[in-house]
Amino acid sequence: KALNFINPDELSMQCILIALNRFLQEKHGSKMAFLDGNPPERLCKPIADHIESLGGQVILNSRIQKIELNADKSVKHFVLTNGNIITGDAYVFATPVDILKLLLPEDWKEISYFKKLEKLVGVPVI
Numbered sequence: 001k002a003l004n005f006i007n008p009d010e011l012s013m014q015c016i017l018i019a020l021n022r023f024l025q026e027k028h029g030s031k032m033a034f035l036d037g038n039p040p041e042r043l044c045k046p047i048a049d050h051i052e053s054l055g056g057q058v059i060l061n062s063r064i065q066k067i068e069l070n071a072d073k074s075v076k077h078f079v080l081t082n083g084n085i086i087t088g089d090a091y092v093f094a095t096p097v098d099i100l101k102l103l104l105p106e107d108w109k110e111i112s113y114f115k116k117l118e119k120l121v122g123v124p125v126i
Contacts, residue, residue, distance in 0.1 A: 051092070059086065064093060064103055073107050098122040 023029045035042045048058040062084070068076040078086040078093070095103070097120045108114045 056090075057088075062086075064095070067103055067105050069105050069107055073105075073111075096122050 023032050051058055063081040064078050065081045066079040068079060070076045075091055076087075078091065080086065097117065101117055104114060104117065
């Protein structure tokens with residue numbers, strides 16, 4: 001919910017209580033947890049640092065226009081909206097599920113692994 005980006009003096013506790021009440025009504029709601037800081041610093045930065053420590057490159061603020069495939073349906077490269085081409089041995093990109101569905105190459109849509117994406121529904125707050 002990104003509630004930790006709002007100054008506590010400017011946030012009604014009602015917002016937090018509504019969110020907690022909803023999560024606690026879920027089957028595994030009692031297993032929820034909170035980060036001990038903001039997500040970019042406590043979640044994203046350690047992941048990026050790990051990728052870079054292994055020789056990888058983290059590219060931020062770049063939008064993927066298309067995933068180009070090789071003849072064997074493996075990733076050839078990513079084409080960014082600015083025209084740049086990104087190549088690598090392995091790829092990870094963070095995107096909302098609705099955008100992922102749009103970017104998914106036609107050749108992958110019939111693969112059982114990717115067919116599972118049809119059941120995922122995007123959530124506006126993520």
